Amino acid sequence: MPLPKAELHLHIEGTLEPELAFELAARNGVPLPYADTGELREAYRFEDLQSFLNLYYELMAVLRTERDFEELADAYLARAAAQGVRHAEIFFDPQAHLSRGVAMGTVVEGLWRALGRSEERHGVSTRLIMCFLRDESAESALETLEAAKPYLDRITGVGLDSAEVGHPPVKFREVYETAAALGLRRVAHAGEEGPPEYITEALDVLGIERVDHGLRCMEDPALVERLVRDRVPLTLCPLSNVRLRTVDTLADHPLPAMLDAGLLCTVNSDDPAYFGGYAGDNFDALRETLFLDEKRLRELARNSFLASFLEDDEELRARYLAEVEAYEFGA
Numbered sequence: 001m002p003l004p005k006a007e008l009h010l011h012i013e014g015t016l017e018p019e020l021a022f023e024l025a026a027r028n029g030v031p032l033p034y035a036d037t038g039e040l041r042e043a044y045r046f047e048d049l050q051s052f053l054n055l056y057y058e059l060m061a062v063l064r065t066e067r068d069f070e071e072l073a074d075a076y077l078a079r080a081a082a083q084g085v086r087h088a089e090i091f092f093d094p095q096a097h098l099s100r101g102v103a104m105g106t107v108v109e110g111l112w113r114a115l116g117r118s119e120e121r122h123g124v125s126t127r128l129i130m131c132f133l134r135d136e137s138a139e140s141a142l143e144t145l146e147a148a149k150p151y152l153d154r155i156t157g158v159g160l161d162s163a164e165v166g167h168p169p170v171k172f173r174e175v176y177e178t179a180a181a182l183g184l185r186r187v188a189h190a191g192e193e194g195p196p197e198y199i200t201e202a203l204d205v206l207g208i209e210r211v212d213h214g215l216r217c218m219e220d221p222a223l224v225e226r227l228v229r230d231r232v233p234l235t236l237c238p239l240s241n242v243r244l245r246t247v248d249t250l251a252d253h254p255l256p257a258m259l260d261a262g263l264l265c266t267v268n269s270d271d272p273a274y275f276g277g278y279a280g281d282n283f284d285a286l287r288e289t290l291f292l293d294e295k296r297l298r299e300l301a302r303n304s305f306l307a308s309f310l311e312d313d314e315e316l317r318a319r320y321l322a323e324v325e326a327y328e329f330g331a
C-alpha cells in the first residue's frame with residue numbers, strides 16, 4: 001500500500017498519455033504529426049520548458065468535448081489513486097482551450113463529470129484550480145475569469161503558469177484582486193525558472209497562499225526565513241525539475257536542504273505524462289536517489305494535507321492526517 005498523500009501541483013492537460021492522445025485524435029478527427037504512440041513518446045523527450053510547452057499546446061488540440069475532458073481527468077484520478085493520492089487539487093488552463101474554440105463550460109463540466117464522482121469511484125477528493133497563462137495578457141486573464149463566473153461553484157482557486165521569465169507576477173495584480181473578491185484561493189508558479197524576487201512579488205502583490213515550485217527561494221535567505229515563519233507551502237515537482245533542467249540531476253535537488261531549513265515542502269508531479277512519473281513515482285525517486293528516510297517521507301505526506309485547501313472540510317483533512325500517521329512503511 002502506498003503512502004497516503006495529496007497532490008497539489010498537477011496540470012490536468014499534462015496527464016495526457018500518448019495512448020489517450022491517439023484515441024481522442026482518432027475520435028475527433030484531429031490529425032497528429034506522429035506515426036504512432038512510440039513516436040509521440042519519443043517527442044516527450046524535450047530539453048527545456050519552451051520545447052515542452054510547444055508540444056503540450058500542440059497535443060491539446062485533441063481535447064474537444066466534455067467527454068474528452070472527463071476521460072482525461074478520470075484516467076489521471078485512477079493512476080493517482082493507485083499511487084496513494086487521496087486528495088488532488090487539479091490545475092487546468094482554460095485559455096489554451098478558449099483560444100481554439102472550446103468553451104469554458106465544456107472544459108469545466110467535462111472535468112467535473114470525473115471530479116464529481118472521484119471520491120466514490122477512486123477514493124480521491126478533489127478541488128479545481130483555474131490557471132492563467134502568464135505569457136498571455138492581463139486583459140485575457142480578466143476575460144477568462146469573467147467567463148468562469150457561471151462555474152465558480154466548481155472552482156476553488158486561481159493559479160498562474162506557463163513561461164515564467166519576463167512575466168513577473170505584478171502583471172496580474174488586478175486579476176488576483178478580482179479573484180480574491182470572488183472568494184477564490186490564490187496560488188502561482190514562482191521561482192521555478194524565474195528569480196526569487198518573483199516569489200516575494202507573488203506573495204506581496206498577488207496575495208498567494210501557496211508557492212508553486214519556488215525552489216529558487218534558496219538563493220534568498222531572508223525569503224526562506226519569511227516562508228518558514230509564515231508557514232507558506234511550496235509545491236515542489238522533482239522529476240519535472242530534472243526533465244526541464246531546472247536542476248542537473250535529481251541528486252542535485254535542493255529538497256533535502258529545503259526540509260532542513262524548515263520549509264513546508266510538498267512533492268507533486270506537475271505534468272506527469274511528460275515528466276516521467278506520477279506523485280508516487282516522485283516519492284519513490286526521492287527515496288532512492290536522495291535517500292529520504294521514513295521520517296522525511298511521512299513529513300512530506302503530512303505537509304501535503306496541511307497545505308491543501310481543505311479548510312472547508314477539516315474533518316476530512318484530519319482523517320487524511322491520521323492515515324499518514326498510521327501508515328506503516330514496507331507493509
Ligand SMILES: [Zn+2]
Nearest residue numbers: 011161189270
Ligand atoms: Zn506546474
